[in-house]
Amino acid sequence: MVSWRKRRQAVFQEIFKTLPEAVGTAFGRVNLLGEHTDYNQGYVLPTPLPYSTTVEAARAEGVVEAYSENLRELRARPLDEGPQGDFLDYLAGVVWALRQAGYPVGGARFYVKSTLPMGAGLSSSAALEVAALKALRSLYRLEVDDKTLALLAQKAEVEYVGVHCGVMDQMVAALGELGQALFLDTRTLEYALLPLPTGTRVLVLDPGIPRRLAEAGYNQRRKECEEAARLLRVAALRDVTDLCLVESLPEPLNRRARHVVSENGRVLQGVEALKRNDKEAFGRLMYLSHRSLSQDFEVSLPELDLLVEKAREAGALGAKLTGAGFGGAVVALVPEGIPFQEALSRLYPGVRVLG
Template sequence: MGFKEVFGLLPEASAQAPGRVNLLGEHTDYQEGYVLPTPVPYFTQVEAAPAQGQVEAYSENLGELRARPLQSPPQGDFLDYLLGVVWALRASGHEVPGARFYVRSRLPMGAGLSSSAALEVAALKALRALYRLPLSDQEVALLAQKAEVEYVGVRCGLMDQMVASLGEVGKALFLDTRTLAHENLPLPPRTRVAVLDLGLKRRLAEAGYNERRREAEEAARRLGVRALRDVADLCLVESLPSPLDRRARHVVSENLRVLKGVEALRRGDARAFGELMTQSHRSLSRDYEVSLPELDALVEAALAAGAYGAKLTGAGFGGAVVALVPEEGYAAFKEALEARFPQLQLL
């Protein structure tokens, strides 16, 4: 099955975007903080052709063809993301009359690898080529976030869309989500980033993400700052009531970990960087309370199998674990984890 078989014509534009794992900087982007994700070499590809008054899309992975008029509200399916990017373009003044899309992806959905941002960015880049839109890669990322927040209804930060649009495989994207200043930094030499997926599915809009975001916003309000990024002294968060003190402690300490992680990357220090990843997971588990017992066990197993560091990646409440593993020890690492977790998928 291909574009012509589904739509009876050839595509006129094509683009792809990668998924990502977040090495450091979890739940900091919506508090204007620092993040440090890296793209994974698994891509979502979107082919496109013009259409009038509607968005029509076929998902090769799902085997589904769906179509809705441009003015349709979201309905909780994959078409929401494609309607959302067309809506975002039109809301920003770009004349996009509609589109047909053919989508194929190697990214596992629901694993915390940001398959939604990859789909949004790939679709926007295909539309950019199709309709010759004057958009930079950074503007693509901003429109993708607008689509997900304002149309789909998931109050995500900007990290996922930025790394899908601007990241480079084999490097970490250091991003200041307040200023949008960014830099791609090489990962430590002789290491491998391993993604460990137990198939723990979750949906952001239904799984507590928005609640954590509200808690972080309330903590910032009570501390009298625009965002928790502006809190430099961890002692200040102890004045907050529970659970706001724990939520703020995670965000503030996570920003500090990102800055230390950047220093470790500049030195090529894999051990120091890995230790920061592990500290991040324990903070996500204990203070932000977005982990699961299965994810905690997988992190500890990865460390016992020789990883420099490991943590959940993505919003939590399911998803995957990312580990930084010495290249020479990867075969033994893989064997040990697959023996303990037969259902594990390593990416």
């Protein structure tokens, strides 16, 4: 019987006329608490999902070439070409970021396979970047630790692809462990792994609403946060702890800042709840987070608001949108042993439950 690896090698050779020399894998993630705080130098609390992207790679000279098994698409471009608005941007971007940092990478051929649902807010782009960087690290025998690898992935997405993301997605893809929440201080990059509450499951509720970050307001929200920080005379909204201060800001900057400041507080409270194994308290914080994302940060949609409420009715301890919003999915903390999926399917037909 032919092994999975042998089959992959045969397909790789058929497409690229050479065998793969290295492989890298990275998980997707959901963010339990700490939405839109990472680019404000705040705190985040994501956890990896058992869905991943795997990238096989071989050396090439002067070119980045990639085949996506999911898209059934082959693309290539010279190293000196800029982004083209396709999936190859993320792979060309990490090669570009390594070369910008002085690493001797001459190019690469990639074969990409992912079990991550695209467009659901589960950080498929960061998983792709980190998996490719792990493959390149092995391929070119680069001395790059996981934290540096995450920063290179972020640089690729911000400076090459053009999405001004924070570092959370790349950090959890590089450092996260299944069954653990990653508490990350995005200013200092100090982090800690904390067990998820016992007797619970983290589920992703995907209503099938696609999103495009660069086109849907993500960059605008970032600009609003930067302007709020400038008016408050702080380096970043992370430095504001008194909610009364944000009320002096004009609309909508006051509400944008209120979300970030209160969300940082919810992350810190969530860490303490995890340490106590207090799943009820943690769930309440998730609901408060979603309300803030919907009302103050205005990145939710009526469909997501309804899904959060139906998840509560179906028995979830907590639920909120995950990712940048403007579509995507909801993450729910659910007690083990209850017929949650069946109840939710009756309340919100057509939703896909992952986890």
